[in-house]
Amino acid sequence: EIVLTQSPATLSLSPGERATLSCRASQSVSSYLAWYQQKPGQAPRLLIYDASNRATGIPARFSGSGSGTDFTLTISSLEPEDFAVYYCQQRSNWPQTFGQGTKLEIK
Amino acid sequence: EVQLVESGGGLVQPGGSLRLSCAASGFTFSSYWMHWVRQAPGKGLVWVSRINSDGSSTSYADSVKGRFTISRDNAKNTLYLQMNSLRAEDTAVYYCARDHGGYDSSGYHDYWGQGTLVTVSS
Numbered sequence: 001e002i003v004l005t006q007s008p009a010t011l012s013l014s015p016g017e018r019a020t021l022s023c024r025a026s027q028s029v030s031s032y033l034a035w036y037q038q039k040p041g042q043a044p045r046l047l048i049y050d051a052s053n054r055a056t057g058i059p060a061r062f063s064g065s066g067s068g069t070d071f072t073l074t075i076s077s078l079e080p081e082d083f084a085v086y087y088c089q090q091r092s093n094w095p096q097t098f099g100q101g102t103k104l105e106i107k
Numbered sequence: 108e109v110q111l112v113e114s115g116g117g118l119v120q121p122g123g124s125l126r127l128s129c130a131a132s133g134f135t136f137s138s139y140w141m142h143w144v145r146q147a148p149g150k151g152l153v154w155v156s157r158i159n160s161d162g163s164s165t166s167y168a169d170s171v172k173g174r175f176t177i178s179r180d181n182a183k184n185t186l187y188l189q190m191n192s193l194r195a196e197d198t199a200v201y202y203c204a205r206d207h208g209g210y211d212s213s214g215y216h217d218y219w220g221q222g223t224l225v226t227v228s229s
Contacts (some may be wrong), residue, residue, distance in 0.1 A: 010159060034215045043202055043219035044152065055207075087152055091214025095168055100154040107209075 002026050004088050004099035012107040019075040021102045023088035028068045034094035035064055035073045038101075039084045045088075048073065080106075109133040109218045111203050116223030123193050123227070129186040129203030129220055130140070137181040138162070140206035142216060145199035156188065160210055165168050171197075193227045200224050 003026040013019055023033065031051040036044040046055040048064035051071060061076045075082055083106050088099040115127040130143070143155040156167045158178040165177050176189040186203050201223055204216035 006198055032214070036216075038152075044216070045219075046207065046217045049207060049213070049215045089152070089215070091182060094166070096154045096214050098154070100151045 002029060002093050002097050004047040004090060004097055006086075006088060006099035006102045008102060009100075010103045010105060012105050014079055014107045015078050015080055017078050017105060019073075019078055019082070021073040021075075021086055021104070023066075023071040023073070023099050025069045025071075025090060027093075029092035031067045032063075032090055033066070033071050034089045034091070035062075036087045036089065037082075037084045038054060038087065044087065066100055075104075078104075109205065111205065111218055111220035113203055113220040113223040116201065116225045118226045119193055120229050121194060121227055124189070124191045125193065125225060127188040127190065127201055127203075127223060127225070129188075131184045131186065131203075131205075134205070134218075136179075136184040138209055140208065140212040141177075141179065141186045142204045142206060143177060143186075144202045144204055144216065145197075146202070146222070147196075147199045150199075153199075155162065157206070157212070158186070159212070166197075168225065190225070193225075196229050198225060200228050 005024045007022045035048040038044040052064045063074045085101045110132045112130045142157045152174045158165045158177045162179045178187045203220045205218040207213040207215040207217040
């Protein structure tokens with residue numbers, strides 16, 4: 001099973017700042033990686049799939065990059081509604097797995 | 108508008124059974140693979156099971172294999188998860204989720220239900 005390690009566990013930033021979240025895979029997942037956002041009491045929302053493709057309706061301030069074992073989710077300028085938990089997920093190898101999450105909190 | 112609405116969660120004793128349902132609307136249900144993903148209280152997301160569009164192919168996480176059964180009724184636009192021999196570690200919010208890929212599974216989840224809480228406790 002592929003293990004996804006997200007860092008940092010918690011990121012404290014202010015609105016308007018740039019956020020950079022990392023996801024590292026225990027072995028190559030090619031570009032088969034997605035990012036999700038989850039707010040308290042809500043279901044996750046797909047942001048990015050295949051490492052760099054924005055899902056339908058996702059604002060352009062969200063971007064994904066990387067391949068192989070190292071991936072990054074970047075939020076170019078934080079809006080108040082962006083403070084949430086973010087998960088990466090790989091679907092390269094069975095079973096699909098998720099990272100443990102990065103909590104993005106308001107500084 | 109795509110909607111997924113889970114039901115059937117609740118409190119069950121260890122060793123008991125529960126059947127979850129997920130009612131789908133706003134899209135052609137029979138054209139999509141579907142998944143169940145769970146989240147223990149305060150924890151991360153864990154994939155549980157998936158089923159292909161016509162119900163002929165299923166797969167399970169090792170932790171639930173032999174105890175859980177995924178199925179679907181395309182005439183009723185409904186996904187199911189039959190959970191038997193429940194354990195305390197199965198306590199979680201269970202989400203149904205649509206596969207992003209349509210006929211060919213992408214393995215990603217583009218729409219999620221609101222979740223239903225299953226609590227396994229004596």
